[in-house]
Amino acid sequence: MTGDGAKTGLRLSGVRYGYAGGQGPVLDGIDLEIQPGQVVGVVGANESGKSTLCLVAAGIAPGTIGGRLEGTVRIDDINSSHAKPYELSQRCGILFQNPTTQLSGIAPNVWEEVAFGPRNLSLPLGEVIERVEEALDALGIGALRERDPQRLSGGQSQLVALAAVIALRPRYLVLDEPTSQLDPEGTRLVGDALVRTAQRTGSGILVVEHKTDLLARLTTEVLVLDHGRIALRGPSHDVLADESLERHGVSPPSDVRLRRALTAAGVPIPDLAV
Amino acid sequence: MAPPKLGDRALLPDRAPAPQSLPDFVGRPAQGRYRGLNPTTKLVIAFSTALIAFGVRGWTGALVALAVVVASATYGRIGRAMLPYALATIPLVISILLVNTFLYPGASDPIAHVGPLSPSWSGLTAAVQGTLRVVAFAMSVALFALTTTTNDLVSDLERRGLGRRPSFVLSAAIGTVPRMIDRAKEITEAQRARGLDTEGRVWRRIRGLVPLAGPLVIGALTEVEEKTMALEARGFTAPGRRTVLRAMPDSPTQRALRWLLTVGTLLVLAASISGALGWLP
Amino acid sequence: MGWVSRQFTTRVIVLIPVAIAINIVIGYLTQTVLKLPIYLDSIGTILVGVLAGPLAGAFTGAASNLIWQYAPVIGGGTIGPFAITAAVIGFLAGIWGYLGIYRPRPASGTQLLLAAIIAGAVIVLVVIPIFNNPAYTDPNIGGYPSWVYTAAAVIAVIVAVIVAAFIYIRRDLAGLFVALAGIATGVVAAIVSAPIAAIAFNGVTGSGTDLIVAALRQGGSDVLNASLGQGLFSDPIDKTITSFVVYIVLLGLSRRFLARFPLGNRLFGDHDGAAEAWGSSTPA
Secondary structure, three states: OOOOOOOEEEEEEEEEEEOOOOOOOOEEOOOOOOOOOOOEEEEEEOOOOOOHHHHHHHHHHHHOOOOOOEEEEEEEOOOOOOHHHHHHOOOHHHHEEOOOOOOOOOOOOOHHHHHHHHHHOOOOOOHHHHHHHHHHHHOHHHHHHHOOHHHHOOOHHHHHHHHHHHHHOOOEEEOEEEEOOOHHHHHHHHHHHHHOHHHHHHOEEEEEEOOOOHHHHHHOOEEEEEEEEEEEEEEHHHHHOOOHHHOOOOOOHHHHHHHHHHHOOOOOOOOOOO | OOOOOOOOOOHOOOOOOOOOOOOOOOOOOOOOOOOOOHHHHHHHHHHHHHHHHHHHHHHHHHHOOOOHHHHHHHHHHOOOOOOOOHHHOOOHHHHHHHHHHHHHHOOOEEEEEEEOOOOOOOHHHHHHHHHHHHHHHHHHHHHHHHOOOOOHHHHHHHHHHOOOOHHHHHHHHHHHHHHHHHHHHHHHHHHHOOOOOOOOOHHHHHHHHHHHEEEEEEEHHHHHHHHHHHHHHHOOOOOOOOOOOOOOOOOHHHHHHHHHHHHHHHHHHHHHHHOOOOOOO | OOHOOOHHOOOHHHHHHHHHHHHHHHHHHEEEEEEEEOOOOOHHHHHHHHHHHHHHHHHHHHHHHHHHHHOOOOOOOOHHHOOOOHHHHHHHHHHHHOOOOOOOOEEOHHHHHHHHHHHHHHHHHHHHHHOOOOHHOOOOOOOOOHHHHHHHHHHHHHHHHHHHHHHHHHOOOOHHHHHHHHHHHHHHHHHHHHHHHHHOOOOOOOOOOOHHHHHHHHHOOOOOHHHHHHHHHHHHHHHHHHHHHHHHHHHHHHHHHHOOOHHHHHOOOOOOOHHHHHOOOOOO
């Protein structure tokens, strides 16, 4: 399904990437395809290349941060190496871990924060307003519109950041550990919003997470990254229940761990449909 | 309506009006007689009074600047708020008065002889003039700082053609200072709990600076990478003028005033530098 | 136009406000809270100059002073007009950046020892003109000169020893270059500031350094020379300390981070050939 005639999809083919001033490639031979409507999860140990994968998929590497890329990254009809950052971000958006640093820092209220992107693209005022209202509505944060973005909880800030990304109307989204710096309340807030976003906008989503429970809820397919290579891939429930997960530095979801613990203790488990 | 300026897309009637309109809290204009003036007008007033205060020697420059500032403050009913700024100049004023009165170089008109010191009249004159200059400048700063928000100023400058990069730098720089002060307070408290001395002898204080400055600087720098990526991902490097949300109120009178002040100040400064204003008191 | 826009990449645009805030906060802490006789308000300016270039450095310096002047709560004072000096400091820092002054230069043996001695000597030498000024040796002027005399000697010797030790213990010649760059910057800053202080404030700026100005005036200096004398005492020391702070900060940042700045690759040596094989292209 990665034929040359395919015109849609976020496609990485034979991708190797190393940072500028770094030592050697961090990603070593990645082949990946995400179509609109698909939600793909990525897990792996620290330093396995998960964040780098996000940056390469969104075109930020090498575009914004330099470095050397081999292979191709295509987002729908364009090649990420040949496109400007603002062209890329209208096709593929990215959400980072830190709730506050990715906000512009200069918007006096959430509404203007979300308007930052569309304004940068010199869109007509009417369209800016339309996109902002739509993004706020999609994430259910209309009530926050007048608030100061610097004074929100972690979870709320992440939602604002996500709204700001969606306001550019990308067809694909890359999420780099969106809940890792949030408390349980924030995690729940963002997790729910992500599920809704996936269903409502029909975007192709690539989500990197340590919280395998969240991935189990969100994704249809999961990849395990180990030292810059894809060690394992397949349907979420299969991969997340795989025996070798821990060897790659990933801890399985709680239901899998519970199941294994019970089995090890000799307790019979009814065979419920997963 | 005046013809739209090049790139001023907000004014171009090329789309059917959107069903929703701009929320009224976005770019809400400031209220008040002086506050309600266009931000650039207030900026021009601030700069010209400062330049006149410093640029014209003797009594005239300082008094004219001070008069303009006090008049504006009275008009805008913000006199009382300026008081703390005035009081803050006291240490500096004392320094100026003492150093100049008692130690004016080449003075030959002593007021009295107090032991080894001999205050002079020319020294005192210079001292009072210096004081007036400093107070006029401080009041001019206060007038501007109290009546103009960063957001309004930058937004107006951007509408007049300031690029998105300098606009971002201005807004971000002004906004980052309070945040960094908060972070510095946190670090100071944490260090104090570990024994940092902010009151003791000079040597201790120097030693205390390092564990404070280090985390502050490193912490601030680590954000730079992610913010850079986030900005580019939000189209910051796209070409063209950013969409204007709401224009700040302006009027032909203000426009005339700005031109008058700018040209006038430049002429006065040129005259002052070339010595043509030596006849002023 | 290329030279200008290359210094103002998005990354630099993000760095500048942070640098401005660093200048203001640390400057305020040092001068007002800790009341030390140095400024320490140019760390951010020099950092931007070295990483991005002269124009970016100059802009950072000037903007810091103007913003501090007009900031609520901590604003006011006499900082504003010295925006010119700050711009010059930033510009010079950009030039040192181009010249690779801040690149670590490992060395050993005699070369190292010589460098340490030269650095220490230069720092102490910079202070000697103050010793020779009659104003400071007149014991009848209210007791101030003896304080200034001792303080100058103590600070100079301490800084000289620290710098020499830094060079020798870390086996790094860069300390010498950083010290020289700092002193040169300080001297230029003093020369540029003197007329500003003299014209705008009759030489008095409300900081602790006014005492030095007073002492110099008593010794017969006119306003301009008194300001210059004060500047030549405070600025070289202050800028040398600042330059070292910047150098230490740069040492602590990863190559990956530094490489993405316009002048970033002048900060590491070419001995690391292996690293150049991969990821050698820096962002446009």
